[in-house]
Amino acid sequence: MTSTAAARPPGRPRAGVNDVVFAATLSTVRELGYARATVERIAVAAGVAKSTVYRRWPSKGALIVDCLLDAFGPAPLEGADRAEAMTSAIRWIAAKIGEPGVGDAFAGVFSDAVSDPALREILSARFQDPYRIAFQNALGEPENRVLFFIDVVVGTLLHRMGMTGEPMVEADVTALIEMIVPLVTPDSAAGTA
Amino acid sequence: MTSTAAARPPGRPRAGVNDVVFAATLSTVRELGYARATVERIAVAAGVAKSTVYRRWPSKGALIVDCLLDAFGPAPLEGADRAEAMTSAIRWIAAKIGEPGVGDAFAGVFSDAVSDPALREILSARFQDPYRIAFQNALGEPENRVLFFIDVVVGTLLHRMGMTGEPMVEADVTALIEMIVPLVTPDSAAGTA
DNA sequence: CAGGTAGCGATACCTCGGGTATCGAAACCT
DNA sequence: AGGTTTCGATACCCGAGGTATCGCTACCTG
Structure with missing residues (x-):
């Protein structure tokens, strides 16, 4: 054999x-x-x-x-509840994008993908999808909802990076978290509804 | 003379x-x-x-x-109150980015700017700043707060556009509005505080 | 009308970067 | 030893941003 x-x-x-x-x-x-x-x-x-x-x-x-897959590694999804998992995930992405080189590479490949459908497919299938699925399981949210969260979080961080050349500062990351975390379905509602 | x-x-x-x-x-x-x-x-x-x-x-x-400046024109900032002004502004940007060609051009030039500091300067000074200042006046929010709103709104819309090639659908634009509008300072607090 | 200035179209050209192709030299297997 | 694939080196193709030149044209001033 x-x-x-x-x-x-x-x-x-x-x-x-x-x-x-x-x-x-x-x-x-x-x-x-x-x-x-x-x-x-x-x-x-x-x-x-x-x-x-x-x-x-x-x-x-x-x-x-x-x-980037190598640099990011698996998403940390531990947390006492879903709000905490969401918070730690956002801080994790923000920190990764803040690492020297990573943010530039991320924004750059994303930019290239805009005009390159083949690359867009690679980026979507190899990079976004695995994290999306992990988040769906961890948060118990439907696909379109998780895609919306990804658009907001990653889009915001990349826009800041692209317009200023610098990663988003701590205070704004916190504002981002405070804006989004209330939108996740609380654990209590998941089992009962 | x-x-x-x-x-x-x-x-x-x-x-x-x-x-x-x-x-x-x-x-x-x-x-x-x-x-x-x-x-x-x-x-x-x-x-x-x-x-x-x-x-x-x-x-x-x-x-x-x-x-893009020609295509966007001045921002519509009319509205009974600040929440309404914010809502109409977001719908306006989303609609513009959804226009054929405009979204692609926006995402493309933004992408180029990531690796081109000179272009980033042009984009920031000629495009973002005028709108930012108009929003500061209309919403009565400080600069860093308006910049945060711009990152969230534009970043989200461009990320969706970049990852899917299609503009954000109506329902998600509404979700975006419902997420952000509660964050603007209500008119009542502006004069009294 | 003459002369100066600057935009115009056409075209040739330079440069850089992604991507391909070719080649002889290694490294591994059976 | 022979087959198969990788490796480094190198030359090459191509598309696109950007520059330069040139003869022409439109406008103003004197």
């Missing part, structure tokens, strides 16, 4: 270089901004050939999306 | 072609999307040379910003 799952494919195995590329991506974006962080420069910063990058990711956007 | 203000400068006067270019810009963006709406194509659609466009606007971004 050696052929079950991971019967190593023939040929030279890939070098375990993804993490290095992710790190190089974020640091390059941090130093030069999204537009000037070319794939060429990222590859050089990672000590890798440009062709190697394009062998792993079909486009710059796909690379950035995977890089 | 013929030299007071508008002593016409020497040389051939400019042809009154701005409106044609604005219309061509929106229709080209509507048909091809932001990225493929090149300055070349816009110029051809307007029946104008590319060099003429660049003589009037220093960059594609600046052209789009002026085009």
